[in-house]
Amino acid sequence: MIKNTLLATATLSILLLNGCSSKTPKVNTDGIDQHNVNDATQIVEKTVSIDENAYGKENTKNGQTTASNESNSDVLNAGSNINSSSNGFKSLYFGFGEYGISPSMGTRMTVNGDVASKNSSKIKIEGNCDEFGTDEYNYALGLKRAKAVKDNMIAQGVNSQSMVIVSFGESNPVCVNPTDGCYAQNRRVDLRLAN
Amino acid sequence: MKLLLFLLVSLYSYAVDATLKIEKDVEQRSRIAIVDTSPSQNSTFFKILLSDFKISGHFLADSKYNKGDINSNFIAPSLKSKEYIFQYHLTQQKGTKVMVRLLKASDGTEIFKKSYAIPTKNKMPFLAHKAVSDINNVLKYPDISWINRYVLFSRYTTPRQSEILLADYTFNYKKVIIKGGLNLFPKWADSTQKSFYYSAYGGLMPTLYKINIYTGKKEKIAMSEGMLVCSDVSKNGSKLLLTMAPNGQADIFEFNVANKVKKRITKFNGIDVNGKYIDDESRIVFVSNRLGYANIYKKSIGSAAVSQVVYHGRNNNAVDAFRDKIVYSSRESKKSFGSNQFNLYLTSSKGSNTRPITTTGTNQFPRFSTDGSVIQFIKHRGRGSSVGYINLISHQSILFPLSGRKIQSIDW
Numbered sequence: 381m382i383k384n385t386l387l388a389t390a391t392l393s394i395l396l397l398n399g400c401s402s403k404t405p406k407v408n409t410d411g412i413d414q415h416n417v418n419d420a421t422q423i424v425e426k427t428v429s430i431d432e433n434a435y436g437k438e439n440t441k442n443g444q445t446t447a448s449n450e451s452n453s454d455v456l457n458a459g460s461n462i463n464s465s466s467n468g469f470k471s472l473y474f475g476f477g478e479y480g481i482s483p484s485m486g487t488r489m490t491v492n493g494d495v496a497s498k499n500s501s502k503i504k505i506e507g508n509c510d511e512f513g514t515d516e517y518n519y520a521l522g523l524k525r526a527k528a529v530k531d532n533m534i535a536q537g538v539n540s541q542s543m544v545i546v547s548f549g550e551s552n553p554v555c556v557n558p559t560d561g562c563y564a565q566n567r568r569v570d571l572r573l574a575n
Numbered sequence: 576m577k578l579l580l581f582l583l584v585s586l587y588s589y590a591v592d593a594t595l596k597i598e599k600d601v602e603q604r605s606r607i608a609i610v611d612t613s614p615s616q617n618s619t620f621f622k623i624l625l626s627d628f629k630i631s632g633h634f635l636a637d638s639k640y641n642k643g644d645i646n647s648n649f650i651a652p653s654l655k656s657k658e659y660i661f662q663y664h665l666t667q668q669k670g671t672k673v674m675v676r677l678l679k680a681s682d683g684t685e686i687f688k689k690s691y692a693i694p695t696k697n698k699m700p701f702l703a704h705k706a707v708s709d710i711n712n713v714l715k716y717p718d719i720s721w722i723n724r725y726v727l728f729s730r731y732t733t734p735r736q737s738e739i740l741l742a743d744y745t746f747n748y749k750k751v752i753i754k755g756g757l758n759l760f761p762k763w764a765d766s767t768q769k770s771f772y773y774s775a776y777g778g779l780m781p782t783l784y785k786i787n788i789y790t791g792k793k794e795k796i797a798m799s800e801g802m803l804v805c806s807d808v809s810k811n812g813s814k815l816l817l818t819m820a821p822n823g824q825a826d827i828f829e830f831n832v833a834n835k836v837k838k839r840i841t842k843f844n845g846i847d848v849n850g851k852y853i854d855d856e857s858r859i860v861f862v863s864n865r866l867g868y869a870n871i872y873k874k875s876i877g878s879a880a881v882s883q884v885v886y887h888g889r890n891n892n893a894v895d896a897f898r899d900k901i902v903y904s905s906r907e908s909k910k911s912f913g914s915n916q917f918n919l920y921l922t923s924s925k926g927s928n929t930r931p932i933t934t935t936g937t938n939q940f941p942r943f944s945t946d947g948s949v950i951q952f953i954k955h956r957g958r959g960s961s962v963g964y965i966n967l968i969s970h971q972s973i974l975f976p977l978s979g980r981k982i983q984s985i986d987w
Contacts, residue, residue, distance in 0.1 A: 415670070416692045422725050422768065423693055423701045427741060428791035432777070433755030504779065514904070514939045515984060516760070516804050516818050516848035517862055517869055517892040520825035523801045524846065527823040544779050545823050547802050551757060551776075551983070552734045574779055 462565060464554045468495045469503075469571035472529055473564060476510075479524035481532055489529070492571055493536035496543075503538075504574040505529050507547040510563040522547035529569045544574065604969070605714070606657045608637040608680070612645035613665040620665055623700050623745055627707035628661075630949070632969025633716040645674060648683030655680055661710065670694040675706045677713065687713045700747040717968075721944040721987075725768050726951070726962075727761045728985040737983060739773060741788070744951075744987075745975050746962055752788060760984045762805045765812050766945060771986070772796065772805040772815070783817070797830065797837070806850045807859075816840075816850035816859060827861055829876060840876055851896040853924045860884060860896050860924065871903050873924060884926050893939055897947035899924040902932070904939050904952075919952055921967070932965055942987045951987050953977070 417423045465471045470488035472481060481489065496503055507526030509518045526545040534540050555562040609624055621640060628636035637657065643649075645664040654660060657680040664674040670693050677687040687710060691702045704722045711719050726742040732754075739753040739761045757776040764770040770787045781803040783796040797803065801820035806827070808815055815830040817837070827850040828837045840859065841847035846869070849862040853873065860873045863881075869892035871885040885891050888905035895902050901924060907916045917937045922929040936956040943950055950965045954974065960982075961974040 415694050416690065417702070417705065420701065420705050420723055422723060422743075423691075423698055423705065425789050427750060427752060427788045429751060430753045430786075430791060431755045432753055432758065432775075502779075511981075513869075513892055515893050516802075516806065516825075517846065519802050519804070520818070520820075520846040520848045523820055523823065523825055526801070530823060545801050546776065546779070546781065547820075548735065548757075548776065549759075551731055551737065551759070554734075 464565075464568065465570040466572035467499070471571070472525070472569045474525055474567045474569075476512075476563075476567070477521070479521060479528050481528050489532050489536070492529075493533055493538060495571075496533060496536075496538045499573060500542075502574040503533075503543045504572055505533075505543055505545045506552070506570045506572075507545065508552050508566055508568050508570065509550045510566045511550045511553070512563070513550070519547045519549035522549050525567075525569045529571070604633055604635045605659055606635045606637070606680075607659045607661055608639070608641060608654045608657045610641045610643035610654075610660055610662045611665075612643050612662050616640075617665055617667075617699075619747060620663075620699060620703055623703040623747060624661070624663070624707060626745055626973055626975070627704055627722055630722070630964055630966055630971055630973045631707065631711055631716070631719045632966040632971050633711060633714075633719070645676065648678060648685065650678065650680055650683050659686070663706070665699075667696050667699070671696050671699045671702060673702045673706060675710070677710050697750075698748060700743040700745055704743065717948075718946065721946060721949060724945070724987065726985065726987050727763060727768075727771055729759050729761050729773070729983040730980045731983055732980060735776075739771075744962075744964065746977060747975075753786070760804045762808060762986050764808060766810075772808070774803050774805070796832070797835070801825070804848070806848070806861075807852050809852060809856055814856075816852065818848045818850065827859065838876075840874065841881075842879075843881075849892075849894055851894060853896045853901065854899055858924070860894055860901055862892055862894055871901070884922065884924070885920075885929075886926075887929075893941060895941050895943050895950075896924070897943035900943070900947060902941040902943065902950055904941055919950070919965075921950075932967075933963075938963070940982070940985050942985060944987060951985070953982055953985065 463471050470491045472485045472488055505526045507522030509522045526547060530543050530545050533543060553566045555565055607628060625636050625638055628634040643662060645662055650660060660678040660680050662676040666672045672692045674690045676685055678685055689709060691705060708720055708723055722744055726744055729737050729739045731737050735757050737757050737759060738751050739758055740749050740751050742749045759774045761771050761773040764772050764785055770785050772783055772785050775782045775784055780798045780800050782798045783803050783805055785794045785796055799819040799821055801823050802818060802825055804818040806816045806818055813832055817828045817830050818825055819828050826839055826847050827841045828839050830837045843863060843865045846864045847861060850859045853860050858873055858875045860871060862869055863872050869890050871891050871894050872881050873884050874881045890906035891903050893904040901922050903920055904917050905920055907918055917939055918931050919933045919938045919941050920929055921932050936954045938952050938954050940953045941950055948968055952963050954961045954963050960977040962977055963974045965972045
């Protein structure tokens with residue numbers, strides 16, 4: 381009697397368990413189409429890849445540069461011979477966040493005015509910054525520096541139409557060491573004859 | 576006396592209710608466990624899924640790695656305390672295929688099933704984002720489709736050389752779109768991310784171009800001596816805020832794309848840059864040094880009056896806006912050189928409700944998502960950099976390491 385009861389209970393349990401188990405259809409992961417994401421452009425469509433290697437080769441040589449161990453005060457010193465301009469021009473250097481031409485740069489500006497007067501080619505005045513500051517503000521600061529130099533050249537009698545200014549922001553460092561001297565060398569305006 | 580007792584009890588009840596409410600808000604995020612049913616483990620994919628669930632603000636994802644069977648609805652006892660189980664089956668033989676299932680943790684009921692297949696392997700991160708975004712929609716949570724979008728950024732390679740790239744928001748996917756030359760300040764031209772503007776410094780004059788990322792078709796938009804940046808694009812894409820310097824003086828202009836007419840908005844004889852539309856796009860917020868240092872100002876496009884937005888910090892040189900919300904980067908240390916602390920602040924166009932949203936490191940390039948719910952930024956700390964995201968609604972934040980060269984500009 382007990383045996384029969386036990387057997388009946390076991391049978392009933394088995395039947396119940398089978399009935400309760402969820403019959404999940406097997407998920408066919410191999411049947412996915414090669415490409416079936418149709419509602420997401422960034423996944424689906426192929427983007428281009430463009431090589432504009434042109435300008436970079438033209439002006440990667442910035443002219444003579446000297447060692448980058450100079451301190452901030454050395455660079456702004458009238459006697460410093462640091463220079464990254466070309467064609468006989470002299471680079472001008474600026475204090476942190478500043479765009480006025482300091483008196484110590486007077487001799488260099490005189491040389492630049494002299495070189496300009498002996499050339500009929502267009503002169504490119506390039507403003508640069510150190511790596512601090514971001515986005516547009518840094519480029520505008522570089523531009524203010526370039527404009528200050530241009531205005532000084534105009535005051536020396538150089539024709540305004542013979543000069544063009546541009547800002548390279550922090551994109552054109554002459555050195556990359558994390559030192560005050562290096563930062564000072566990057567806060568500059570370079571001049572060169574435009575090609 | 577009875578009245579006083581009554582008042583005290585009421586106040587106490589209110590306080591208790593308020594506390595309970597705060598805890599309930601945190602708990603409203605759905606607890607979810609991720610189960611990998613793939614033939615081989617891909618830890619990158621798993622981590623991307625975790626990031627997506629976390630930054631959505633709608634899920635509390637268990638970071639424990641679980642293995643399972645895509646054909647099984649069996650829920651391990653240790654996972655029954657969750658609300659949902661997310662199963663995925665990833666294969667990468669020819670291209671990438673992902674099958675996902677969302678199950679109820681209590682009884683294994685299937686709520687959602689979908690398969691994704693693409694012919695490439697490098698776009699795998701986007702499949703993770705799509706799956707999480709779809710599940711979020713199925714559960715009827717607020718939209719998080721921003722996780723599917725491209726990030727557009729430029730970075731310097733060598734002096735006077737840069738490249739412009741696309742990435743997913745985690746930067747696991749990256750692709751160079753333009754290399755060679757000095758091409759900077761990329762800015763999406765439309766909400767569908769088909770084209771972007773960028774400034775080319777390849778010739779004598781900076782030139783603004785628009786390029787289609789699918790066809791490569793390039794269109795010259797404007798030129799300006801000195802400097803030229805597209806800072807913002809109106810919602811319908813018809814107008815741009817440009818920083819231009821036609822006389823060597825950086826000012827903000829509004830540019831009509833159709834007839835190419837530009838209208839000068841700022842006239843200060845110093846630095847005015849980084850214009851962003853606010854409110855109904857009849858006003859802008861921008862960065863200016865008109866008080867001797869970089870700060871944030873606002874102005875109606877149609878009038879001359881300028882008003883200051885931020886009254887703290889001595890160098891607030893980057894700003895972004897979404898309707899009446901403004902985020903800016905403020906320098907909080909005084910070093911002339913070396914790394915400084917920059918923190919991000921959130922305020923409104925009325926200058927009210929100003930609060931910091933970062934507290935450490937050098938945090939720059941703040942950018943709102945297209946729906947204004949998340950802020951993207953770049954954080955520099957020590958020798959490393961990360962791209963970060965702050966969900967303004969859920970207060971979740973996440974960082975992804977950035978390797979390689981310095982980012983010049985970013986858009987999202």
